[in-house]
Amino acid sequence: MPLPPDSSSPSSSSKLVYFVVVIPLILLSGLVLILNHNPSTTFSWPLSFLDALNSHSGARAPAAAAEGPEPAASRAALQPPAAQPTQDQSLVMENVQSAKTAKFGKTYTNLDNLDMVEASLAQARATIQEAQRNNETSYDPDYVPTGPMYRNPNAFLRSYLEMEKLFKIYVYEDGEPPLYHYSKSLGILGIEGILIHQIEISKFRTRDPGKAHVYFIPLSVQSIVAYAYVRHNRAWSPLQNIARDYVKLISTKYPYWNRTLGCDHFILGCHDWTPMISNAVPDLFKNSIRVLCNANTSEGFKPSTDVSLPEIYLPHGTMDGLIGGMPPSERSVLVFYAGGIHGYIRQVLMDQWKDKDPDIQIHEYLPKNMSYYSMFRKSKYCICPSGWEVASPRMVEGLYMGCVPVLLKDHYAKPFNDVLDWSTFSVDVPVNQIPDLKKILTAIPQEQYQEMQKTGILVRRHFEVNFPPKRYDVFHMILHSIWLRRINIQLHDTHES
Ligand SMILES: *[C@@H]1O[C@H](CO)[C@@H](O)[C@H](O)[C@H]1NC(C)=O
């Protein structure tokens, strides 16, 4: 492998080669496992994770397995629950392989911090796993997660506290607003701007990139679309070029991108086109943590690596006036939906239910005598269908106003699914069962409905947007999702001679 033509290469023959080992326990099936209720039923994991990958996928054994150091961490990992190998494994194998080939011609002293960073993460990982195994509760004066919505409340609390103690995010400083470091924080995509801003000013931010666990690429997808998209030629390349140029800049100027080919980097966007823009850089798409509203698993969203971002619409920029609704007994409308016919799912919904049944209030345009939010406040179930993209602000509106969300979506990865069991506070109706909507919802016993409604109100705190952020709110939950995905990989360095 030729070195970059860099004459300042140290004369020492030591090159640094970094590669990524995925902690298999947590990775499988989208991290559910580490935070899951049931202690894992054990089966013994093969000797090395790489071997496991090899035997799973047959032919494509990464060369790294033969010549690299033993991936000690993967062996030290706990026995994973019995789970079928998922598609994600082969993806991981590619990471291991490609990251292995990332080489530097230069040594960077601040890379020496990597061992310290990794040691602290290893400690956190062990503590979380212990909390899960031993079913021990930690103490938190503000809030102790309890209730049916948590897959494993103890592991979640421990993980959350470890995050608060340790997690450090480096935000690349290059680039000027509005394309970088800023995004609109009003409108239905506003969560993009809110979170970018909150990350920039948060206590989790470090100015020392050597101490960071993750690196934030502060692109503003909304601004890129607003400034670089030329409607009449409909070309995506100018948008993608902006992302490509930025990654090129940071990967040339700093060592961190090349070290893992983006595995410990993240981007965040609520705009539908974020996945397309991230696709400009194959390693960004494949390796990095992409925090997306458009969490469509048919379009490359990977629940184990990417983070599903809830779409949250705050008409006046804050939650004021949005929280609360009638108690269950005073909710007089069974089902409510109003909205444009964007996409095929809503078309099916309209065809089946518009103006058909007084219990099923499905509207394209809201009648003049009804207010949108007051319908959320007095309905039992609120339909959240996909539109042009999978996410919709209705899901969080339902939780804010006590209306149980009914998700009509295909290929949607739900937010915080690694921590929260959505089946305890929402209903999934498969798209092909839309004709049975009423039958499905009326078959839910009243007690179960009341339980879901109550749980939805309790879970609301994780979707709240606060200025400044409060513990356990949506800002912290998004960071926690990123944190989980970071502790699921381990970076190694090796010195080749
Ligand atoms: C964990 O502890 C709680 C009460 O402290 C108990 O209800 C629950 O069954 C325990 N779970 C396991 C898996 O031991």
Ligand SMILES: *[C@@H]1O[C@H](CO)[C@@H](O)[C@H](O)[C@H]1NC(C)=O
């Ligand atoms: C990272 O890799 C790219 C492409 O291989 C190279 O052009 C760049 O100089 C490298 N960056 C650093 C900091 O060495």
Ligand SMILES: *[C@@H]1O[C@H](CO)[C@@H](O)[C@H](O)[C@H]1NC(C)=O
């Ligand atoms: C709105 O008006 C229609 C008739 O125009 C009536 O049937 C319906 O009950 C009214 N709804 C509300 C919420 O007042």
Ligand SMILES: *[C@@H]1O[C@H](CO)[C@@H](O)[C@H](O)[C@H]1NC(C)=O
């Ligand atoms: C999700 O992705 C699939 C595959 O590209 C696409 O057919 C579907 O329409 C997408 N769903 C939504 C709601 O955009």
